[in-house]
Amino acid sequence: PCRLRRPLHFPRNRIPLHTDNLSFKFRIYHLKLRRNSSRAQHSPLPAMSTTEGKPDADAVEEMAREAAAWCAMHGLVVGDRADPRSGTVPGVGLVHAPISLLPSRLPESFWSQACELAPLFNELVDRVSLDGDFLQDSLSKTRQVDDFTSRLLDIHRKMMDANKKENIRLGLHRSDYMLDSETNSLLQIELNTISVSFPGLCSIVTELHRTLINQYGNLLCLDAKRVPGNEASRQFAKALAKAWDEFNVDSAVVMMIVQPEERNMYDQYWLVKYLRESHGVTTIRKTLSEVEAEGRVLPDGTLVVNDRKVTVVYFRAGYTPNDYPSEAEWSARLLMEQSSAVKCPSISYHLVGTKKIQQELAKPNVLERFLENKEEIAKLRQCFAGLWSLDDEEVVKSAIENPDLFVLKPQREGGGNNIYGLDVREALIRLKKEGGDALSAYILMQRIFPKASLASLVRGGVCHEALTVSELGIYGAYLRNKDKVIINDKCGYLMRTKVSSSDEGGVAAGFAVLDSLYLTDK
Ligand SMILES: Nc1ncnc2c1ncn2[C@@H]1O[C@H](COP(=O)(O)OP(=O)(O)OP(=O)(O)O)[C@@H](O)[C@H]1O
Numbered sequence: 001p002c003r004l005r006r007p008l009h010f011p012r013n014r015i016p017l018h019t020d021n022l023s024f025k026f027r028i029y030h031l032k033l034r035r036n037s038s039r040a041q042h043s044p045l046p047a048m049s050t051t052e053g054k055p056d057a058d059a060v061e062e063m064a065r066e067a068a069a070w071c072a073m074h075g076l077v078v079g080d081r082a083d084p085r086s087g088t089v090p091g092v093g094l095v096h097a098p099i100s101l102l103p104s105r106l107p108e109s110f111w112s113q114a115c116e117l118a119p120l121f122n123e124l125v126d127r128v129s130l131d132g133d134f135l136q137d138s139l140s141k142t143r144q145v146d147d148f149t150s151r152l153l154d155i156h157r158k159m160m161d162a163n164k165k166e167n168i169r170l171g172l173h174r175s176d177y178m179l180d181s182e183t184n185s186l187l188q189i190e191l192n193t194i195s196v197s198f199p200g201l202c203s204i205v206t207e208l209h210r211t212l213i214n215q216y217g218n219l220l221c222l223d224a225k226r227v228p229g230n231e232a233s234r235q236f237a238k239a240l241a242k243a244w245d246e247f248n249v250d251s252a253v254v255m256m257i258v259q260p261e262e263r264n265m266y267d268q269y270w271l272v273k274y275l276r277e278s279h280g281v282t283t284i285r286k287t288l289s290e291v292e293a294e295g296r297v298l299p300d301g302t303l304v305v306n307d308r309k310v311t312v313v314y315f316r317a318g319y320t321p322n323d324y325p326s327e328a329e330w331s332a333r334l335l336m337e338q339s340s341a342v343k344c345p346s347i348s349y350h351l352v353g354t355k356k357i358q359q360e361l362a363k364p365n366v367l368e369r370f371l372e373n374k375e376e377i378a379k380l381r382q383c384f385a386g387l388w389s390l391d392d393e394e395v396v397k398s399a400i401e402n403p404d405l406f407v408l409k410p411q412r413e414g415g416g417n418n419i420y421g422l423d424v425r426e427a428l429i430r431l432k433k434e435g436g437d438a439l440s441a442y443i444l445m446q447r448i449f450p451k452a453s454l455a456s457l458v459r460g461g462v463c464h465e466a467l468t469v470s471e472l473g474i475y476g477a478y479l480r481n482k483d484k485v486i487i488n489d490k491c492g493y494l495m496r497t498k499v500s501s502s503d504e505g506g507v508a509a510g511f512a513v514l515d516s517l518y519l520t521d522k
């Protein structure tokens, strides 16, 4: 018998959309929102929300204990903050990864839409990466005020000047989405092209949820078949191995660039394991400063680190200024870029994933510069949220008047950098006062409002119930050698769920938990 209560419904996290003093452009955007939401009223929004109801407290406690033990036994673990050695010494100070006890619901149509977009974004990244002038021009103002972007552009410029061509190009991306409850549409948060996290652990969360559903099936009224399979770790390892294959040098290794301290190392070790066990490829782990100390490029372009030939460099660091505390790290980055090894990502792929480029690609007629197929262009554009540069005075004015409708984003990765709510107003007023190019360090984005629902979150062995929202990331792999596309595919997914009152979404940063999907008809 099913002991579930009826689904619970919550008021939506609504912000009034009608104000009288909006700019023309912004009014159009609101009109579109209103049109779409009135349509949505006829067919109630089937939002991402956690399971259909909830079992009683004792059953939840029992499931949470089972889940935590299962995580420990299946490698769904991260380093424990409480143990200072957990980020540097493998096998020391482990704790189960923060997880949602059960998967979150998503209508299957949105899942199909997100999966279909993955190869289109893969191809787009590749096309944009080949247009060096577009990248340099689009980021030219940003570089005036952002040192980090400026250093990346310097390396990129050097490669352009040397006419360096990357024949073998490997992208391991993740496109993140939220289901906007106002418009009932799947909107892209951003496309990550460097160091996308959790391909290793997310596959195991799916297995955990299927196991729990199978074990507690009667109680939960859920069907494990509705949790889609997730092969992200195997597929990423396969793409890295195929890139390695293209060189045909048996003694060569894949080099993973890592941070000196990494509590998410087990996520990375899952890829190391599959590379070795399924493809016979050895991985070495090096920090940027180790590469500087041990690396050199031979006259024929071969990258050698500690006397080992490296044919694929896979970055799980290097995306934040914190990863470059001295010139040594920058010279390591340049050294690798100058070599003939496949860089995942190359400096161009890295730049394509910046927030400024996301905003430029959302401008009218820009996608058309890179892609021919009109249907594909329309599909990509459909998932773009409102994105604006801060050159646009009317939008800045609207954001000062209605800060809750926007997110202000600097050119940063890794979570915790975005600005929300009243801080948007304060920051914009301050930046305007500073004058000059200060505003160019940021973009403005339409704030997306996913529907909130109750979920049980398990962190550090403690289970608690909270009102949550979810974000779906679809991994994509792209590999080509000159004209030949070897892989262009979606590669599994990452579902992250966070307390609805939290603005940021990072798991490692402590805002969100790992989750999986439960596909529904509507
Ligand atoms: N437009 C938006 N509306 C609502 N929430 C947003 C929006 N943009 C970002 N967020 C929230 O902030 C989080 C971080 O945003 P974003 O991905 O842009 O930053 P990041 O620093 O690149 O993060 P990551 O390390 O995950 O790549 C997202 O996971 C999401 O939860």
Ligand SMILES: [Mg+2]
Pocket: 190, 191, 192, 412, 413, 414
């Ligand atoms: Mg990001």
